[in-house]
Amino acid sequence: MPTSTVEDYLKAIQLAEQGEAGALVGMGRIAADLGVAPGTVTAMVKTLADSGLVAYEPYSGVRLTDAGRQLALHVLRRHRLIELFLVEVLGMDWSEVHRDAESLEHAVSDRVIERIDAMLGHPAVDPHGDPIPDARGVVRERPLATLLDCPTGTSGRVARVADQSPEFLQLVERRGLMPGREVAVVGRDPAADIVELELAAGGRLSLGARAASKILVEVGEPPEASGETMNRR
Numbered sequence: 384m385p386t387s388t389v390e391d392y393l394k395a396i397q398l399a400e401q402g403e404a405g406a407l408v409g410m411g412r413i414a415a416d417l418g419v420a421p422g423t424v425t426a427m428v429k430t431l432a433d434s435g436l437v438a439y440e441p442y443s444g445v446r447l448t449d450a451g452r453q454l455a456l457h458v459l460r461r462h463r464l465i466e467l468f469l470v471e472v473l474g475m476d477w478s479e480v481h482r483d484a485e486s487l488e489h490a491v492s493d494r495v496i497e498r499i500d501a502m503l504g505h506p507a508v509d510p511h512g513d514p515i516p517d518a519r520g521v522v523r524e525r526p527l528a529t530l531l532d533c534p535t536g537t538s539g540r541v542a543r544v545a546d547q548s549p550e551f552l553q554l555v556e557r558r559g560l561m562p563g564r565e566v567a568v569v570g571r572d573p574a575a576d577i578v579e580l581e582l583a584a585g586g587r588l589s590l591g592a593r594a595a596s597k598i599l600v601e602v603g604e605p606p607e608a609s610g611e612t613m614n615r616r
């Protein structure tokens with residue numbers, strides 16, 4: 384049975400790859416993401432390498448092995464299903480579930496996780512729009528663009544929020560930009576670093592470039608269209 388520390392490391396490396404399977408992740412990045420000292424990371428990574436969960440390249444970084452990736456995706460599946468359960472079933476706010484999921488993901492049995500998955504109808508995404516790996520570890524990534532990158536005149540549906548701090552999620556909610564909302568980019572002011580948006584539900588708002596870069600939209604086709612890419616481990 385892997386300890387929660389091992390699971391946290393594997394998950395951090397998987398998330399730091401940013402969808403680029405096999406990418407090398409630097410020790411500094413892992414230390415920053417987990418809030419631990421670089422020396423601690425190096426020691427742990429060597430242990431993970433001895434267990435065959437990562438490949439360690441001194442002075443350049445670390446990458447997940449197939450076994451490590453399988454375990455990381457399993458933890459991500461648990462985390463995201465638990466978040467959705469807390470929101471959908473327990474009625475918790477989407478801005479407050481991450482911390483609870485961080486501890487529950489290591490504690491809830493597989494039997495309970497599969498039961499939650501079935502009860503929620505085998506959902507594809509969590510409350511923040513993050514894809515939920517299926518029981519075999521397959522992730523269905525959708526092609527998304529940030530509100531900063533889409534050309535002026537683009538309209539789409541908010542699909543994912545990349546910054547999941549409670550403060551940012553609350554801002555997104557106040558601005559009416561939660562996943563599922565329709566929005567159009569109607570203008571931008573490069574000098575002021577501002578993106579102008581129009582909500583399908585009514586209303587205009589402007590968003591700073593940094594905030595706009597953390598909100599992802601699905602442009603055009605509906606979710607069940609064939610544009611999805613299968614990201615098999």
Ligand SMILES: [Zn+2]
Pocket residue numbers: 463466509510511512513547
């Ligand atoms: Zn989430």
